[in-house]
Amino acid sequence: GDSVTQMEGPVTLSEEAFLTINCTYTATGYPSLFWYVQYPGEGLQLLLKATKADDKGSNKGFEATYRKETTSFHLEKGSVQVSDSAVYFCALKGGSNYKLTFGKGTLLTVNP
Amino acid sequence: DADVTQTPRNRITKTGKRIMLECSQTKGHDRMYWYRQDPGLGLRLIYYSFDVKDINKGEISDGYSVSRQAQAKFSLSLESAIPNQTALYFCATSDDLAEVSYNEQFFGPGTRLTVL
Numbered sequence: 001g002d003s004v005t006q007m008e009g010p011v012t013l014s015e016e017a018f019l020t021i022n023c024t025y026t027a028t029g030y031p032s033l034f035w036y037v038q039y040p041g042e043g044l045q046l047l048l049k050a051t052k053a054d055d056k057g058s059n060k061g062f063e064a065t066y067r068k069e070t071t072s073f074h075l076e077k078g079s080v081q082v083s084d085s086a087v088y089f090c091a092l093k094g095g096s097n098y099k100l101t102f103g104k105g106t107l108l109t110v111n112p
Numbered sequence: 113d114a115d116v117t118q119t120p121r122n123r124i125t126k127t128g129k130r131i132m133l134e135c136s137q138t139k140g141h142d143r144m145y146w147y148r149q150d151p152g153l154g155l156r157l158i159y160y161s162f163d164v165k166d167i168n169k170g171e172i173s174d175g176y177s178v179s180r181q182a183q184a185k186f187s188l189s190l191e192s193a194i195p196n197q198t199a200l201y202f203c204a205t206s207d208d209l210a211e212v213s214y215n216e217q218f219f220g221p222g223t224r225l226t227v228l
Contacts, residue, residue, distance in 0.1 A: 004154075034216075043116070043202055043219035044155075089154060098143070098162070098206075099170075100217060102154040 002027045006090045006103035013080055013110050021075040021106050023064075023090035031092040033057075033066050033073040034100070038087040047075075047088070080110045115139045116220035118203050124226045131190045133223050135203030143207070144186040145217065146170075146178060149200040158201075161186055193227040200224050 007022040025031065032051045036044040048057030053068035062077045073090060090103040116137045125131055135144065142163050147155040147170075157170030159178040167180055175197060179187045190197055201224075204217040 036219075041221075043221045044204075045219070046216050049216070098160065099157060100155075102156075104152055104154040 002031070002092060002094055002099075002101040004090050004092055004101055004103035006088075006106055008104070008106070010107040010109060013108070015082055015110055015112050016079045017110075019075070019077040019080045019084075019108070021088055021090075021108070023073045023075065023103060025071050025073065025090075025092050027071075027092055027094055027101075029094055031094050033064070034091040034093070035062070035064055035073070035075050036089040036091060036102075038089065038105070040086070044089065080108075082110045082112055084108060085110045114221070116203060116205055116218055118201075118220040118223050120223060121221065122224045124228065125193055126228050127194055129193050129227075131193050131225065133188045133201055133203075133225070135186045135188070135220055137184050137186075137203075137205045137218075137220075139205055139207075139218060140183075141205040141207050141218075142183065143205060144180070145204040145206075146176075146186070146188045147202045147204065148172070148197075149202060149222070155202065158188065190225075190227075193225075195227045198225060198227045 003026045034049045035047040037047045038044045048059040050057040050066035056065045064075045087105045089105045091100045119134045145160045146158040149155050161167045161180045177189045202222050203220040206217045
């Protein structure tokens, strides 16, 4: 079945540091890929998405590229801020399926 | 106002009690979902509904039941709560798009349930 593996946290960075959160997936067909973010005390919000190979999703300075050859969708940001502190979830949706499959989440803490 | 609301936001109950968590949405979406979140496990799907008459089990439905009272309302019940149902519960909605491969889900703020 479908699965998502993302790097274990927690990740602690200083403000303005470079961020990478690795995500790899296993799926049949051609899934859509997502990054969701969960700020403290809130529900999940879609951060960015990519629906086909080589697509780059971007939002709020975050980027991720759909790499079919490596089955990866790593999240990056060039300069993190304290306000980026949150839990980040990688997720996929199969090509013929309604269901979102989530990774376990990565807690990011950014210190001033 | 929030598009997806959940009540209550926090609940502490005892083993064996019946609990209902409610979800309402103003997005006009046909599809609604219930997930639970446990530390280190991500989100797991409990039940989902594609419309009022179409309700389906997710990957961890044992011990739970649901009711889709209207397009906008989807309730999750724990008939006899047990401690390992202590978790953060999220409701989500999505549109019924023709493009099957992409279907963004919109999440409520969550209900933190503690079963003693």
